[in-house]
Amino acid sequence: MLKKKQLADSASDDFAADVLASLRADPPSISSKWLYDTQGSALFEQITRVEDYYLTRTEAAIFDEAFPALADMFGPGMAITEFGSGASIKTRRLLTALEPQLYVPIDVAEEFLQDAAEELHALFPKLEIIPLVADLTAPYELPEAFTRKNRRLGFFPGSTIGNFPEEVAVQFLRGARAAMGDKAHLLISADLVKDKDVLERAYDDSEGVTRQFTLNLLTRMNRELSADFDISQFRHVSRFNTEKSRIEIFVESLAAQTVSIAGEAFTFEKGDRIQTEYSYKYTQESFAQLLSQSGWEVEQVWTDPNDWFGVFLASA
Ligand SMILES: C[S@@+](CC[C@H](N)C(=O)[O-])C[C@H]1O[C@@H](n2cnc3c(N)ncnc32)[C@H](O)[C@@H]1O
Incomplete structure (x- = not known):
């Protein structure tokens, strides 16, 4: 629906x-x-999809390991909200693995959000989807259908949190904690500090797409x-x-x-x-510290063999 x-x-x-x-x-x-x-x-x-942009494929490989573990941990039927959901491409795999009952994608890009929700609805006809247009750096409320669920997970992939300066990141994390309620979980990605050349190439790729x-x-x-x-x-x-x-x-x-x-x-x-x-760009320690000062306790961290990217599971 x-x-x-x-x-x-x-x-x-x-x-x-x-x-x-x-x-x-x-x-x-x-x-x-x-x-x-x-x-x-x-x-x-x-x-x-650009070769120089290592982030998405590195994160995808980490999800291969993390999603089955999360499915065992949470079981089917939970409520998932996604922050900065964009095209909801990564979400398809999460929804397949976790089989939630409700999905609330949140984004500022209104038209794109609606199109993504319609595509997702065609793929997962039984899933309840409530798209929400909101600015994540300002206060917002989640639909009651989400907050009344016992098991609630927030998904914030793509290291989008890295776009926020520290005080805004803390504000966002505290806001998500307040909107999602007690006992919620958060699955959030952060890009980790690495070689300067690798970083600079990712944001000025040879195909010119970042430009x-x-x-x-x-x-x-x-x-x-x-x-x-x-x-x-x-x-x-x-x-x-x-x-x-x-x-x-x-x-x-x-x-x-x-x-x-x-x-x-x-x-x-x-x-x-x-x-x-x-x-x-964070270290595992500095990102765990950011989460803990914002009301989230790290339960598990997954990384790739190079330690380039981290996926953190935290609880409220
Ligand atoms: C880096 S893209 C990530 C898209 C997708 N989640 C992924 O991981 O591939 C960032 C997304 O967050 C959204 N976004 C950026 N700033 C936002 C804000 N302040 N409030 C809500 N959405 C925001 C953008 O519209 C975009 O869809």
Whole structure:
């Protein structure tokens, strides 16, 4: 059964107001959540298949081991919610292994979420699906059909938590703890610190898909905010900041130029940058510490043979 999608208050965030305010700031930035319009979400799905982007295939191999163990632990019929569910591709395997009764996918990308839920409904006709449009970094509530279930699991794959600075990550984890209730479990992935070259290649791949993904933000502003970015006059820049343990992604101006966005003029010098995304890299210890300070206790950790990626099972 596919229920009508629900909209949390946080879903009505205004793209124009948020972009204008954060571009007026010094240094200018744009929240990474705006990267995911329908085209951006589709480009992200392409990124997951790129050779240089080791994250998705490494995580998939870990899930091969973790999902059967989770099925033994929880049994069928539980409620699962997924944070930042995107295309819900990984979820198909989780749903097959765990056979839950209810699935609540949550994402800011409204149209993409609805399409993904419809596809999933065709594959799992007996599963109750309630899509929820919400911003995970703001307060939201889960449907009562979820909270009244005895066995509840939150699924946050893809190391999306790495996009949040530490204080936002803590806020998200505490919010998920409050929304899911006592005795809930959380299955969450984190990308681990590794060789700088491997990291930088993953976020500036040789096929150019990560580049397209970042620059699509300018195309989105041209379409939705009547902006007049000349995309050929900007480039995608990504680098690993070792001290802060994060990949930093920027859009960089290739010339001195003025761009109009929603009627407001913004001037760029050659080399000026807008920060569009962070991806924090953790150690097993630092991630367990983040979870424990946010109300979650680590029960089990799965990693790959290189220790590149971690999947953590935690309890509320
Ligand atoms: C890195 S993709 C991961 C997609 C999928 N879960 C996977 O692992 O392949 C991040 C997803 O989180 C969503 N997202 C990003 N920031 C969000 C926010 N603040 N609130 C809700 N969803 C968000 C995006 O729309 C996107 O679908």
